[in-house]
Amino acid sequence: MDNLSQFNEVFFEEAQEHLETMETLLLAFDVDAPDIEELNSVFRAAHSIKGGSGIFGFTAMTGLTHVMENMLDSARNSELALTSGLITVLLETVDVLKEILNCYRNEEEIDWDSVKTAEAVIENAHRGTSSEQSTTVGDVLQAGTDDNQATDLEEDDGFGFFDEEPDSSEDDDGFGFFDDEPDTSADEGFGLFENEEPKEEFGFFDETLNARIEKEAAEDEDGFGFFDPLPNDLEQQAPNNVVSAEQAAPPEPPVDQQTSNIAAKPLKKAVSKPETKTTEATSIRVETNKIDKLVNLVGELVITQSMLNLIGNEVQESMMDKMQTALAELERNTREIQEAVMSVRMLPISFVFNRFPRLVRDLSVKMDKKIDLVIEGASTEIDKNLVEKISDPLTHLIRNSIDHGIEMPDVRRENGKNETGKVKLSATQKGGEIIISITDDGAGLNRERILNKALEKGISLPDPLTDEAIWQLIFSPGFSTAAEITDVSGRGVGMDVVRRNIESLGGRVDISSTQGQGSEFQISLPLTLAILDGMCVESSGQVFVVPLVNIVESIQPSKEQIKVIKNNPILWVREEYWPLVDIGKTLSGSESNGSIDQGIVVLVETAKSRFGLMVDSLVGQQQVVIKSLERHFKRVEGVAGATIMGDGSVALILDVDSLTQFINTDVKGELAHVSQSAG
Amino acid sequence: MSVNQQANASVMPAKEFLTFVLGDETYALDIMTVKEIRGYEIATKIANAPNYIKGVINLRGDIVPIIDLRIKFGIGEATYNEWTIVIMLNVRDRIVGIVVDGVSDVMNLEEDDIKPAPEFGVSFDSRYLHGLAAIDDLMVIIVDIEELISSDELGIFDSASV
Numbered sequence: 001m002d003n004l005s006q007f008n009e010v011f012f013e014e015a016q017e018h019l020e021t022m023e024t025l026l027l028a029f030d031v032d033a034p035d036i037e038e039l040n041s042v043f044r045a046a047h048s049i050k051g052g053s054g055i056f057g058f059t060a061m062t063g064l065t066h067v068m069e070n071m072l073d074s075a076r077n078s079e080l081a082l083t084s085g086l087i088t089v090l091l092e093t094v095d096v097l098k099e100i101l102n103c104y105r106n107e108e109e110i111d112w113d114s115v116k117t118a119e120a121v122i123e124n125a126h127r128g129t130s131s132e133q134s135t136t137v138g139d140v141l142q143a144g145t146d147d148n149q150a151t152d153l154e155e156d157d158g159f160g161f162f163d164e165e166p167d168s169s170e171d172d173d174g175f176g177f178f179d180d181e182p183d184t185s186a187d188e189g190f191g192l193f194e195n196e197e198p199k200e201e202f203g204f205f206d207e208t209l210n211a212r213i214e215k216e217a218a219e220d221e222d223g224f225g226f227f228d229p230l231p232n233d234l235e236q237q238a239p240n241n242v243v244s245a246e247q248a249a250p251p252e253p254p255v256d257q258q259t260s261n262i263a264a265k266p267l268k269k270a271v272s273k274p275e276t277k278t279t280e281a282t283s284i285r286v287e288t289n290k291i292d293k294l295v296n297l298v299g300e301l302v303i304t305q306s307m308l309n310l311i312g313n314e315v316q317e318s319m320m321d322k323m324q325t326a327l328a329e330l331e332r333n334t335r336e337i338q339e340a341v342m343s344v345r346m347l348p349i350s351f352v353f354n355r356f357p358r359l360v361r362d363l364s365v366k367m368d369k370k371i372d373l374v375i376e377g378a379s380t381e382i383d384k385n386l387v388e389k390i391s392d393p394l395t396h397l398i399r400n401s402i403d404h405g406i407e408m409p410d411v412r413r414e415n416g417k418n419e420t421g422k423v424k425l426s427a428t429q430k431g432g433e434i435i436i437s438i439t440d441d442g443a444g445l446n447r448e449r450i451l452n453k454a455l456e457k458g459i460s461l462p463d464p465l466t467d468e469a470i471w472q473l474i475f476s477p478g479f480s481t482a483a484e485i486t487d488v489s490g491r492g493v494g495m496d497v498v499r500r501n502i503e504s505l506g507g508r509v510d511i512s513s514t515q516g517q518g519s520e521f522q523i524s525l526p527l528t529l530a531i532l533d534g535m536c537v538e539s540s541g542q543v544f545v546v547p548l549v550n551i552v553e554s555i556q557p558s559k560e561q562i563k564v565i566k567n568n569p570i571l572w573v574r575e576e577y578w579p580l581v582d583i584g585k586t587l588s589g590s591e592s593n594g595s596i597d598q599g600i601v602v603l604v605e606t607a608k609s610r611f612g613l614m615v616d617s618l619v620g621q622q623q624v625v626i627k628s629l630e631r632h633f634k635r636v637e638g639v640a641g642a643t644i645m646g647d648g649s650v651a652l653i654l655d656v657d658s659l660t661q662f663i664n665t666d667v668k669g670e671l672a673h674v675s676q677s678a679g
Numbered sequence: 680m681s682v683n684q685q686a687n688a689s690v691m692p693a694k695e696f697l698t699f700v701l702g703d704e705t706y707a708l709d710i711m712t713v714k715e716i717r718g719y720e721i722a723t724k725i726a727n728a729p730n731y732i733k734g735v736i737n738l739r740g741d742i743v744p745i746i747d748l749r750i751k752f753g754i755g756e757a758t759y760n761e762w763t764i765v766i767m768l769n770v771r772d773r774i775v776g777i778v779v780d781g782v783s784d785v786m787n788l789e790e791d792d793i794k795p796a797p798e799f800g801v802s803f804d805s806r807y808l809h810g811l812a813a814i815d816d817l818m819v820i821i822v823d824i825e826e827l828i829s830s831d832e833l834g835i836f837d838s839a840s841v
């Protein structure tokens with residue numbers, strides 16, 4: 001029991017992957033020009049899940065994947081034309097499979113009703129569109145779905161003369177499944193089997209099946225002819241041999257199907273081998289905490305290395321040269337290790353983005369809207385932790401864009417827009433931040449409606465009522481302007497949660513919108529755990545890191561540039577007044593020593609404001625690794641995180657955005673006044 | 680083994696405690712919470728933190744806060760020299776360092792040895808006290824360190840995240 005359950009996790013991971021593959025392939029499937037190779041891949045995925053779930057006794061999955069497999073099988077034999085309706089059915093089945101998988105994973109009760117319903121739906125769809133024969137086949141096989149073994153047996157029985165096969169097929173499945181075992185020799189051997197197995201065996205079956213069905217269709221025979229006694233079968237098949245070979249996608253020499261199985265098998269194997277090799281996986285699964293540990297260790301290594309560097313400078317003359325060469329070598333290696341390890345944690349954002357074409361497709365069908373989803377920058381890399389956490393908020397935002405943003409096709413036509421709405425999902429890296437934006441060319445946010453709704457809900461209005469401030473209202477808890485609640489959106493929980501989720505990741509959401517032209521939701525996320533380009537500054541004897549992305553310039557102010565408003569100094573640079581924040585005073589609690597014109601002012605800007613940071617001196621530009629302060633401590637205002645410097649000491653990374661609050665409000669007001677009167 | 684267990688069934692099994700010194704007083708904490716003991720090093724100051732939070736240090740890649748209990752409870756003098764000790768604690772999945780004047784001993788105490796703490800006369804709030812134990816004329820104050828470190832009074836954890 002325990003022996004088997006340790007492989008359960010492996011199965012869950014694999015099944016998850018297979019399901020995702022299926023979904024991606026099905027979405028990309030072009031109904032007008034079906035690609036048999038793609039269908040084969042979908043079939044293989046379904047088959048692997050079926051095999052694995054059978055071994056582990058996850059019967060709900062076995063049954064469902066089995067009927068799915070039947071349909072796919074007919075489809076790839078060009079016996080069933082996949083319509084977009086059928087694709088939807090298949091996609092829904094994938095969803096049900098995902099649910100079942102989660103149930104098994106969390107050891108929850110299986111919803112057998114939904115499993116049965118899904119099986120029935122796919123059967124009906126299959127029956128509705130395919131020939132009489134395959135329907136009957138499906139029905140007969142369905143009887144055995146509760147037990148994988150029995151099913152396989154029945155299937156094989158049908159093929160009578162392949163009697164040798166079922167055993168080997170079962171075995172292969174089993175071993176293929178265990179190919180994650182650490183034993184590499186087993187890995188190589190059996191991994192190969194797994195990949196090639198469906199092709200080798202089932203491909204073989206399919207062809208015969210195809211041939212038979214062709215023949216049977218021609219003769220308009222009863223579907224049960226499928227299970228006709230062996231000799232009959234063989235007779236029927238012989239004349240169709242050539243036809244079936246032509247129909248099979250991979251060009252294969254017409255095999256004399258009347259030869260014994262033993263003879264046919266090696267031949268097939270030889271054909272399929274070179275193809276399958278290319279699809280072998282080149283990745284392994286590693287637990288994230290192992291990677292985290294590596295990242296930490298490398299951080300330590302970097303520090304040790306810089307300590308060595310310091311010591312190296314004190315080495316005596318004779319050894320100096322050798323030492324320096326070795327140290328330089330060490331430094332380079334360390335840096336390369338660091339980069340390599342960091343990159344392990346980073347995943348392309350396509351991991352998140354890939355699930356959205358499906359969402360958009362489903363929603364557009366459901367709401368009768370025409371929508372194009374454009375994805376840009378899917379290769380932008382973000383930290384794995386973020387990948388998991390950003391998915392829900394993004395789903396909400398995209399749903400919102402489609403439900404509230406994009407208008408119905410007729411409305412769009414009236415407004416002189418293209419009937420097909422466009423939703424753009426893009427990701428870019430800007431300095432220390434990842435910017436993910438969701439743009440639609442829909443109706444845009446409605447200022448009046450949001451204001452009315454806010455009044456109705458008793459939400460206090462911001463002052464002044466700028467557009468930007470009004471848009472932020474939609475993030476208030478319980479806020480929804482949707483005329484009616486659909487199952488897509490309108491419950492008013494979404495946006496609230498979106499903002500909370502994103503803020504908990506240290507990010508923010510900005511909205512821009514033009515009535516009638518569309519709106520843009522922009523999510524800015526910090527690259528947590530990624531390397532940050534920063535300027536190290538010193539203030540009151542302590543080193544701080546200012547994210548380079550925020551820095552405009554650093555200057556040494558002259559006395560004439562400093563003005564004082566209500567006892568607070570401000571700086572006149574570039575025809576503009578900049579309020580000042582004394583880092584030493586606000587972040588280490590010490591009084592500033594000396595006057596401003598002796599220190600340095602780092603001019604910074606954020607999306608919201610521009611101001612100057614007063615520091616004692618600049619230390620230098622450096623790449624730093626962001627470490628969480630919250631892990632063992634708590635969030636500190638004005639600080640985005642911490643990093644470990646070359647000497648092993650800790651330096652705080654400034655959060656320029658939240659430092660804005662340290663600007664004296666009096667000064668802010670005065671400055672607004674000044675700029676108004678100037679304008 | 681089984682004989683031993685039966686013999687001890689009536690009393691609580693002995694627990695090990697680490698004793699440390701704050702000023703003139705000797706305290707003890709459950710040794711299972713101790714991650715390691717190290718010398719004091721200058722910590723990076725944290726903005727707007729109370730004075731007993733000395734700041735954060737780098738513990739092999741983890742950014743760990745350092746608390747000086749002497750300042751927090753007004754015991755002894757908060758001096759820092761080469762003998763000043765930091766006890767690294769593992770509390771509720773987090774690491775926290777506490778500054779003490781010295782670490783003295785590891786001792787075995789059975790539940791019976793621990794007497795209830797008086798309401799007064801100790802610098803610590805009785806909420807954080809497990810009890811008192813007398814060992815060779817020395818009174819040892821046993822601290823419920825987990826309760827203390829995660830308390831709102833110390834405020835080093837966000838209350839939401841605990």
